Amino acid sequence: MPTLEEKSLDLVLDVKVKVAVQIGSCQLPMREVLGLSPGAVVQLDQHASDPVGLYVNDRLVAYGEVVVVEDNFGIRITELVGGSARSTPNA
Numbered sequence: 001m002p003t004l005e006e007k008s009l010d011l012v013l014d015v016k017v018k019v020a021v022q023i024g025s026c027q028l029p030m031r032e033v034l035g036l037s038p039g040a041v042v043q044l045d046q047h048a049s050d051p052v053g054l055y056v057n058d059r060l061v062a063y064g065e066v067v068v069v070e071d072n073f074g075i076r077i078t079e080l081v082g083g084s085a086r087s088t089p090n091a
Contacts, residue, residue: 021075022053023066051078 024044036042046052051063054075064075 017057018055020055020058021064021066022055024050024052 024046026042026044028042052066052075053060054062054064054077060081062077062081063079064077067074067076
């Protein structure tokens, strides 16, 4: 028979959350943003070999590496982030 804690957890197991992967970021002057066009390349502050961040509801929960699964991108988790190290993407 499930415990009260297990029953409480069952209430949220099907709740959808936003999952996002951040591969890098940069700061650009508005002049450059307004000048972007198809084919433009925006250089990010992250090296191609660096791990990417996996965010759940804007909270960092893991790091991983980008993989291709069939014709889609995915992320292979390489490290889970502890509670005290979690942050928001721009913190």
